[in-house]
Amino acid sequence: MLELNNVHFVYEAGQPPAVTGITFSVEPGDFVVILGRNGSGKSTLAKLMSGVIVPIRGTVRIMGLDTRERSHKRTIRRFVSLMLSDPENQIVSTLVEEDVAFGPENLGVPLEEIEHRVQEALASVGLTGYRNSSPRFLSGGEKQRLAIAGLLAIRTRYLVLDEPTAMLDARGRREVLAVLAQLNETEGIGVVMTSHRAEEMIWAKRVVILDEGQVRAIGYPKDIMGDEELLIASGIDPPPLSRLADALRRRGFQLPKPILTVEEMVKTLCQSV
Ligand SMILES: Nc1ncnc2c1ncn2[C@@H]1O[C@H](COP(=O)(O)OP(=O)(O)OP(=O)(O)O)[C@@H](O)[C@H]1O
Ligand SMILES: [Mg+2]
Incomplete structure (x- = not known):
């Protein structure tokens, strides 16, 4: 479980908090879309939820481990992975298969096991046929799916994705969202994704509306989607x-x-x- 309890974060003393009073949790197998306008605190929350930054007040617990505890850092990194919107920045190798193998290699996973994981991860995101290609020639959506495969290969339990579709066209967005939904359904991977596009909430099991660093609403997509007043007040186009x-x-x-x-x-x- 990812648990946030009264989480508060400020980048610089004297500035208003980037997020404050955030309390909610994400169960294993959940699919949460966090919706908010520019500056509402989405990226800050994504970083907090993956342990990349730690709260100034309140607690974030990942599988029961407090992210402020330095000794938990390595373990937490295996449980939760953060992915960003820029597909170009996430590629580390010149071959698709090497890119996927990079994470498990760093963790010291034995070679045969790496081979197995690479095959499995590429199949999960529908990129088996690109195994020996250069990532440079993949489309934006395919690059994002490759980045997801890299995280699957380290056997992550939760994927936290900060606007993973922001730089993609309609088809790329659909491809990435469909892969996330399928991983969530068939492999029980917990997904937390931020977005500013209201239509992306239909992929979620639950939706969090973030505004001015605070949670304005948490609910099922069908309820939040029907609440135009809430969406408009939070700066999100219905x-x-x-x-x-x-x-x-x-x-x-x-x-x-x-x-x-x-x-x-x-x-x-x-x-x-
Ligand atoms: N590195 C930083 N230093 C200082 N302030 C920051 C930093 N990053 C974000 N902020 C501030 O924190 C608040 C929340 O920013 P954040 O990036 O989390 O919002 P966001 O919802 O991700 O926005 P966007 O849609 O533009 O990506 C904003 O007021 C922003 O100016
Ligand atoms: Mg952001």
Whole structure:
């Protein structure tokens, strides 16, 4: 479990806190999307949740280990991995397979076991066919999936991803989100992902709305998606689909609240005409 209890963090004395009073936990197998506008504290929270920085007040516990305890650092690094939005910065090798092997090699994993993990991790993210390619020639979405494979190879239990889709086009975003959902479903990897795109919450089991360094709401995607007032007040554009639903309702269409997918919208509209 990742547990945050009344977490407070300031970068420089005298500045307002980057995050404050944050309390929530992420169970194994959970998929949490943290949504917030620019400067709301998403990156700070992602770093706190992966033990890269430690709280000034309050506690972050990762699998029961307090991140402030220096002796826990190595163990924590195996349990939780942080991934960033820039796909270019996460590549360390000239071959895809070497890139995935890098983490376990550093941990001193035996060679045969590394081979096994590389195969497994590349298959999990759908990159088996690129094993002997150069990462330079991969698309943005493929590079992000390669970075995820590298983290899987160190047998991470939780992936914390800070805006992993920010630099990708629509297809790249879908590819990465689908891989995360599948790892979460079939392998029980806990996923925590930050984003400023409201539509990405449909991939989550739970959503946290962050604003001015504080948690404004925690809920299921279907509830948060339907709460336009909350989204707008937190500086998050409601997803196009909920804006469309809203416009149709104003024209007198009877639509259930909320509608999460295009398929649901089509089905509902076909039934109502
Ligand atoms: N290294 C730093 N030094 C000083 N202040 C910082 C630093 N990093 C972030 N901050 C401040 O902390 C607050 C939260 O920033 P953070 O980067 O966590 O937000 P964010 O939600 O990730 O924003 P964005 O959407 O732009 O990535 C902001 O007010 C920001 O100016
Ligand atoms: Mg950020």
